Structures are given as structure tokens and as C-alpha cells.
Amino acid sequence: MSNAIQLLRFITAGSVDDGKSTLIGRLLHDSKSIFEDQLSAISKTSEKRGMAAVDLSLLTDGLQAEREQGITIDVAYRYFATPKRKFIIGDTPGHEQYTRNMVTAASTANLVVILIDARKGVLTQTRRHTFLASLVGVPHIVLAVNKMDMVDYSEDTFNAIVAEYRAFAAQLGIHDVTCIPMSALNGDMVVKHGDNLGWYKGAPLLEFLENVVIDYDVNTTDFRYPVQWVCRPQTQEHHDFRGYMGRIESGEIAVGDEITVLPSGRTSKIKEIVTYDGNLQRAYAPQSITLTLSDEIDISRGDMFVKASAMPQVAKELEATLCWLAESPLDLNRKYIIKHTTRMVKCLFSRLEYRVDVNTLSHHGTDKLHMNDIARVAMKVQQPLVLDHYSKNRSTGNFIVIDEATNNTVAAGMIA
């Protein structure tokens, strides 16, 4: 059976004009992931709308309003598999509320494919997509220079675009970009190499997606274990059992390891690593496990186990990059709730340092934060949080902001 198959989550960024739907359609089609009944349903709809060819974007438009208006409202997820990997594509709508949707989809992605039209080169939106991908810390970036058929498959054109893009990416501290010339329409360099881009020596997109190393996308060195749930069966058989259930967010743990419980700072040793399938000697991120300790200490949900060799910060004042997601703007006079790992605390935004213009990357002073705005903020929280920089640890560096009155998720935060 499919034992060593890994899961890769990626998103595609680019507008319809860049051939995004064509690219997704081709990946799904060539990996045999479009079913006959889906194809016949969208063919009917395409025909009804008087389109000459089947519109593959209809595959991801799951809502009635989207189909009626021919627009994509929300992120849609598509699934396909090859013998080597399973893939989840987050397809983000390209128009309004782009920042909000892309940040949401990128937050769980291993990789982003940024599409550009070879005729147009690097545009403002290319810069915006790249900035958002780097902001959310997507580990791998692919620049797909599409529509190479429209520029005679010119190597010089491709090289010029790549040089310009790399120079821009370097400003953001991004050095690991894979650039692939392609024609999604003709299928060049999507699944197969094709005959038209003989000068390009790299792998086609799908082959790259199948082979890119994602084992180190999680932080493998700093052990972080937020306690989700304390398990006390209190049955005869397990009378004294007290297990701390959670998921290893980063690093690894072994029986006998000494751990520190934060924020209290108490220490103990790992007695057992319990799972349904039997006890383990060692466990790694992102396994969900149950830990027992050799000492009885007071531990509850929201506490975090770490190792003394790699300590996070414990703080009540912090700085973060905030992406505002809600219709109602940030109110500096109000208290909000933030959820960080398994902890929920009240917070107050004490200062807005600056807002980032996502098109020019320039900083602007501001006293307001509206939907789709990205800003650097200073904040205070009621209870201490156990924190890492987002750039070092996506799991323990992120938080969401919740409006207490509506219970809506109003912002995404990254500890800076």
C-alpha cells in the first residue's frame, strides 16, 4: 500500500489572466483527478454560459453565488495524488480581499506557485504575492513563468524575468526560489517537459512538487509541546494515570528527557510516550501523543513543555505583524482575545508602529487598521505567553485575534 507517501499543501497565486485555472486544470486532468460526472456538470454550465471551451475554474467554484456571478468568493481546496505524493491545492480568488484570502490559504501551505505572464514580466501583483508568501513564511516558492508559447519560448526573456524577480526576492530575504518556464495551455513543463523548452534543464512543475524536500518545513530542533488536554481516566485500571495530551509542534522528545513546563518553570522527566498503538521511545513533530512525567506537578491546558537547551520567550508584552481580516476596523480602545497555541488570553494593542503598503513594501505611519491592512503592532496580554519568533517557528509564532462581542476571527498575527 501507499506507505511512504507524503502530503504536500500548496497554493497558486496569480490572476485568471496568468493561466492559473488552466494550470490547476492541467495538473488535475493529467493526474486523472477530474471525474466524469464533474466534467459533465461543468461542461453543461460552460455551455449554458455560451463558452467555447470547458471552464475549469468552475470546478472550484463550490457556492451558488460563485457560479451565478462567475466569481470566486472563498478559498477552495482541491485534492490530487500521484504515486509519489498526495497534494492539497488551496486555490485563492484573485480579486477583492486578496490579502485576506491569500494569507489564510498560505498559512497552512508548504509551497506557493507564483504565476506570471511571460509577456508582462514581474508586475506589482507579483511583488504583492511574493511579499505575502514571505510574510506568512511559506517555506518554498516556485516562480512559474507561464505563456512561454507567446514569447516564442525565448530563453532570454525567461532569464531577464528571473533576474528581475530574484533581485526583488532577495530584498525580502528570499533566496530559495525555483523558476520554471512553462506553457500551461500546451502542457510544456507542467507534467511533462515537452519539446519546446529544450534549453531548460530543470524538472517540470509536477516532478518538482513530487520531490521538493519538505521534511524540514517544521522546526526540527526546538522541542515545543503545548498541552491540549489533561487525561485522567480515574478508572480502576488507570487509577493514577495522568497524561498530558498534545501534538509536538516542533523538535522531538524521548523517554528520560528532562523538560521544563512554561510559564511556571517547573522541571520533570518524561516517563512514557503513550499512543493508542503502544508506547514509543521517541516521538517527533507533528505527532499527536500523550506524555506522562516522573513527577506530579500542577499542569493544565495552555502550558507548554520545552527543553532547557532551546528556551522560548515568556512575555506579557510583544511585537507582532498583524493582518487585519474583518470588516470592522481595529479599535485601539477595545480589548480583544487572542488564541496562541492552546492558550486564550485578553489583549490590548498599545501601539501601531507602521502599516505596510503591500504593493510598494513601503512603511507608513497609521492610527487605523482596516480589512486587508498589514501592520507592525505592539501589544500587551493579560497572561504571559510562551513565544517564538514566527520566522523561527510557525506553530508557536502565530496567533489569531478574536472579537469578544461577535466571536469573529478578526486578525492573524505573527510574532516579530
Place this chain on the structure above:
Amino acid sequence: MKLSEKEVTMSSHTFTHLDALESESIHIMREVAAECKNPALLFSGGKDSIVMLRLAEKAFRPAKFPFPLVHIDTEHNFPEVIACRDKLAADLGERLIVRSLEDSIKRGTIVIKDLDKPRNPYQSVTLLETIAEFGFDACMGGARRDEEKARAKERIFSFRDEFGQWDPKNQRPELWDTYNTRVHNGENIRVFPISTWTEMDIWDYIGRANLHIPEIYYAHEREVIRRGNAVIPVSHLVQPKPGEKIEVLSVRFRTVGDMTCTAPVESTARNVQEIIEETATTRITERGATRMDDQTSDASMELRKKEGYF
């Protein structure tokens, strides 16, 4: 099966896609248990909810589940599925709450003209009544995003207002796996811990964990009649109309729902491995092949969800 699974985890830390999906689902269930006041797990005895049950065991053993199992019974279910439901709940020693559409019909909150017609649209009524009766603030269900296009758009933690309604245009943003579980009194959250699993993942997992599922998922001889493109199982609810003739075919069910609108597919797959092979080569989606009620319009599922369906 189980041994090799453990060896993989212990010998190297290559995490397979099933390990990743499993760990994600366990994490979600534990978040629900910890943050919601009064959750429940919707359990029908179908394959997806049987996987959910194993995930709950993995999440909470050696303790009991911190929530009851709930089934909203249309009384149009296959007897093999109901038997499996009861046996699994009893074997696990977990509490199973069953509420029937018949109760709502007796109360007069469901009015049905033809009692033998498909009852899925009415399930929402009994579900919402059950949520109110027990005061559940979170219901976990085994729906998957690959099943249906409206489901593909739904969050893992899907907020429902006090009428149980889903507002697809106004969903809470869901980032990383930092889930917002907060609701006001009377509102609730539907949680889908296996959202990102596919039909193939479910079968791979059933094979790997050697889970017991109702026999009707495997190929068997069954009396059916053909109506239009559909093959419909003959039962006490569905009898041939004049001119229709009963055939005996080798079939299996890809989904098990209301007997009057769940169609089997022709198949000879008698074990999980053979089903996996068939699933890998099928050209029709799971619900497209088997659910006649989803095909009445492009938006059937979305409309039902807006009314409180899970």
C-alpha cells in the same frame, strides 16, 4: 498491518500522508474537547464515522470519550449499518444517543407527504432539535471536502447561528491550525476533523487499521431495479413499479445513507485492497455515483447546509 504502521513510526520519522492526516484529526478532536463546553460526535455507522471513532480512540484513550456519540436516524437506514453502529458503540463502551426522525414526525415538527421518499432533507430538523435538547455547542461530523463542492468551501470549524444555519459568504477566516471555537449561547459549531481526507485516504486507513465496517461496503449479490441511470436497491421501502424488473447484480455501496436514494455501484471488490484498486480507477465521484438527492440541483448540498444540515 498495525505492526508495520508502528515500525514505520519508530524506525525512521518519515511521516506518511496518513500519519499526517491522523495527527491533524486527533489535534482537532482534542481542541474540541478542551474548548467546547458540551460537544458530541455524530456517528452513523458509515465508513467515515467509523474512521472518526478510531481517531477518537487514538485521541482520548486510555480515558473514555469526553463526549457522547449521537445518531440522527432517518429510519431509512440499511439494517447492516444500524447493527454495526450499535455493536461498535457497545464494544467501545461509549454512550450512544439515537434520535429518530419518527419522533419529530410524531411531534409534528416534520411533515412529510410521502413517508417512503428520501428523508435526508428532514434530518436537519431532528438534528437541530437534538442539539437543543442536550444543549450541544459543538457537533463533530465525518464530512470531507472532496465529497462535494459546497463542502470543499467549508471551514473545519464551521460556525452555525442560533437557527443552525451556515452562511457560506460570511465564514470565519481559518488560519494555521489555530482554531476559533467560540460561540454565544444557543449558537453552535460543526467540526469536521477529517475535512482534508479523501475517499482514498479513508479506504487506505480502513485497510491499515483493519477497521470493521458494515458488510454492504463489500461486493455482494443484491436485488436491484434500474430507474433512469440509477441502480436502486430493492427493500421494504423500494418495490418495483409496474414494468420494472428486479435484477440480481454483484454490487457494493460507496456511501450508505437513506435506502431510498443511495445507489450501489456494480463491483466485484470483496476486500479493502480490491476496493482501493477500484477507487483508484473509478471515473465517477463518490456522491455522484451514489446519491440521487445531491443531483436534483447544482446546489442541493449548499441549500441543505444553510438549513442546518451537517
